[in-house]
Amino acid sequence: MSVLEKTATEKAIEQENQYGAHNYHPLPVVLNKGEGVYVWDVEGKKYYDFLSAYSAVNQGHCHPKIVDAMSKQAETLTLTSRAFYNDMLGKFEKYATDYFNFDKLLPMNTGAEAVETALKICRRWAYEKKGIPEGEAKIIVCQNNFHGRTTTIISFSNDPVARKNFGPYTQGFIKIAYDDTSALEEALEKNDDVAGFLVEPIQGEAGVYVPSDDYLTKAKAICEKHNVLFIADEVQTGIARTGRLLATCGNCDCEDYSCSKTPEVKPDILILGKALSGGAYPVSAVLADDNVMSVITPGSHGSTFGGNPVAAAVAMAALEVVKEEKLAENAEKLGNIFRNELNKYIENSSICNLVRGKGLLNAIVINDSEDSDTAWNICLKLRDNGLLAKPTHGNIIRFAPPLVMNETQLRECLDIIISTLKEFEK
DSSP states (O other): OOTTSOOHHHHHHHHHHHHSOOOOOOOSOOEEEEEBTEEEETTOOEEEESSHHHHTOTTOBTOHHHHHHHHHHHTTOOOOOTTSOOTTHHHHHHHHHHHHTOSEEEEESSHHHHHHHHHHHHHHHIIIIIOOOTTOOEEEEETTOOOOOSHHHHHTOOOHHHHTTOOSOOOOEEEEOTTOHHHHHHHHHHOSOEEEEEEOSSBTTTTOBOOOTTHHHHHHHHHHHTTOEEEEEOTTTTTTTTSSSSGGGTTOOOSOTTOOSSOSSOOSEEEEOGGGGTTSSOOEEEEEOHHHHTTOOTTSSOOSSTTOHHHHHHHHHHHHHHHHTTHHHHHHHHHHHHHHHHHHHHTTOSSEEEEEEETTEEEEEESSOTTSSHHHHHHHHHHHTTEEOEEETTTEEEEOOOTTOOHHHHHHHHHHHHHHHHTTOO
């Protein structure tokens, strides 16, 4: 090949840069195949995927059961809109409400849509059930949150990159510190017009920040005391990622890792997405009991694609895989190994000073400033060594492989990560 001839990778990156909006800064690798825990680039090089499309591919790339369900349904009926009934949506709604122990499900497509849906439900509940004067309901959120990038959501973000030059911003939100129940109590004592508290059980985008063990339990109790809805955004943490079916199951003593019947904290509103489809199709959902979901009436909310037959078939298959293959239990086991082995390395490391996480949602903190390129350069070297990961917040690298990974594969990945870090030791 001539030195002037571009590689397939270079051509693909150049084309995307020329014709696509520059709203992402991808790692320079071009993928065209995935199977299980592996992906391949356009030159045929094989990698371990340690991002899982931000935890959307918990069930592994192109899981045959999920792909089969999608293919069969796509050959039969793809979309009707909600102007008519279809024969798959009701089956999915029953399956998922039984699975997660809620009365009702409202189907959407993306995580951000589901968050917006939950906010609307919460506000209407405040006006129609709690008696807050219309237009005055407030929702408490946490600093350093990440719930998506729609206009309303960025209105209560404190990420300047997500917010700058996108105003004016939506009003009606109170920001408090994360993992601080005193701040939550104080905000509720000062405001009588609060409708809900929106929280991530683990702040993934903020760098896999895991709160205190009793944070969610105490927060839910405070919300109940003040008649405020506890809204859990489990778009990234749900569906077995953290070693339990839901992260709000926390440290409960139940030995059934796929159980959601007696969670440590049961949200009043549960938001799901990403792995709800195993990464095969955009599917999200909001779940709540009748006393909350009954405020939604015909015309008050909707989506042309939300609840389509393909989405329903794919989501049921994806949830079946989680239970059949005991992915929550596997995430718990492998996550403990991952953190234990990295903690051994960190004891004598100058480049990495912390590993944190739950299940197979983990991150390492690089010993450098947030505005440095050290974490990015480590991820480039990890790529060269056959493992794909991505920095978040400058000096933090998130590690979230598909939950179908086995121990042999995990230990091979640990060898790659540790040997790569050694190259950056000072």
